[in-house]
Amino acid sequence: MSEARIWHGGDLDEARQLFPQAPEPWIDLSTGINPIAYPTPALPAFSFERLPSPTDHRDLEEAAAEAYAAQSVANVVAAPGTQILISLLPTLWPRSRIAVLGPTYAEHAHAWRGAGHEVAEVSSLDEIGGADILVLVNPNNPDGRTLERAVLLEEAGRLRRRGGWLVVDEAFADFDAGETLVPVLPDNAIVLRSFGKTYGLAGIRLGFAIASESMAMRLRTMLGPWAVSGPALAIGRQALRDREWRQAAGTARAGDAVRLDALLEPVADRPLRGTSLYRLLESRRAPDLFVHLGHRGIWVRRFQHDSELLRFGMPGTEAAWKRIVDALGTFAVTQKA
Structure with missing residues (x-):
């Protein structure tokens, strides 16, 4: 029997199938992608017409090493999105015992299994227990749980003593990076960083692995030449070096998270959790709220493992905020009726 399909955010085709009468345009809050994207520069024609050069590729990895505070550019591997890295990592080891700290992003367990x-x-x-490899997401998706750097270093040390490895997915760490493992990376740890979520440019498919030089070389070999497209190289290196934009965006999204919490708190049965890019609502009314919002063209993330959870990304415009306020207001009225 094939494994059940993993639900992901961003599937507006499914939204339209479930709620065919919903008003357009849809407000997609089902992802944790920054709704206000980095302003993409005008790209020269050759970035589309020529194969990317090794120099351009290394320049991107140098920009990532600077942005993430990696020990060396030799530790940084650029890839066409972190998803491909999640799929590649399990092929680097013979059959092993894997512990995935969850509930979390389901693709990790799926890939290793x-x-x-x-x-x-x-x-x-x-x-x-005696797992050979520990996989975790920090901050965690979807609840935002964060493990302190000291805890991660301790776990890496335990794993090293038995020849084990630590894999840390820091996809949402750019705006909540206090406990990132990158600057003090143990030689038996691999960190994944996402570009598209932070910069609101998921479509260009760009992500990074940060690992020891030997492990980084293995990953580069597996990815092969020209793994990252010319447009992604050009946009990525400019954005990663734009610290002012990243800092301003992080401050703005943190404010949005506070604003969204205030709207969701009346529906919540427990305190809101998450990061600056998404908030997790836990409520016995979550299934009804999901349907209510869907009929109004607002798509949020539900979960296979728990029907009382809904994850909300950040709205990107004041018009979107108003529709959400109105929808939550009418939901409150229907609950009192």
Whole structure:
């Protein structure tokens, strides 16, 4: 029997199938992608017409090393999105025991299991036992749980003593980067960083692995030449060096998170959780709210493992904020009726 389809955010085709009468345009809050994208520069024609050069590729990795505070550019590997890295990592080891700290982004366990590894999805670090490889997301998706750097270093040390590895997905760390492992990266750890989520440019497909030089070389070899497109190289290196934009965007999204929490709190059964790019609502009324919002053209992220959870990304315009305020207001009225 094939494994059940993994639900992801951003699938407006599904939204339109479920709610065919919903008003357009849809407001897609189902992803954790920055709704206000980095302003893409005008690109020269040759970035589309020629194969990317090794110099351009290295320049991108140097920009990423600077942005993420990596120890060396030799530790940074550019890839066409972090998803391809999630799929590649399980092929680097023979059949092993994998602990995935969850609930979290489902593609991690799916990828390791699909490559033939023994996968246990655990709810705490106390449950990892004798796992050979520990995989976790920090900050976690979808609840925003953050593990301190000292805890990660301790776990890496434990794993090293038995020849094990630590894989940390920091896809949402750019705006909440206090505990990033990158500057003090152990030699048995691999960190993944996403470009598209922070910069609102998921469509250009760009992400990075940060690892020891030997592991980085293995990943580069597996990705092969020209792994990143010319347009992605050009946009990525400019954006990654634009610290002022990143800082301003992080401040703005943190403010949006506070604003969204205030709107969702009346529906919540527990305090809102998450990061600057998404908020997680836990409520016994979540299934009804999902349908209510869908009929009004607002698409939010639901979860296979828990029907009482909904994840909300940040609205990108004042018009979107108004539609959300209006929809939540009418939902409150229907709940009182």
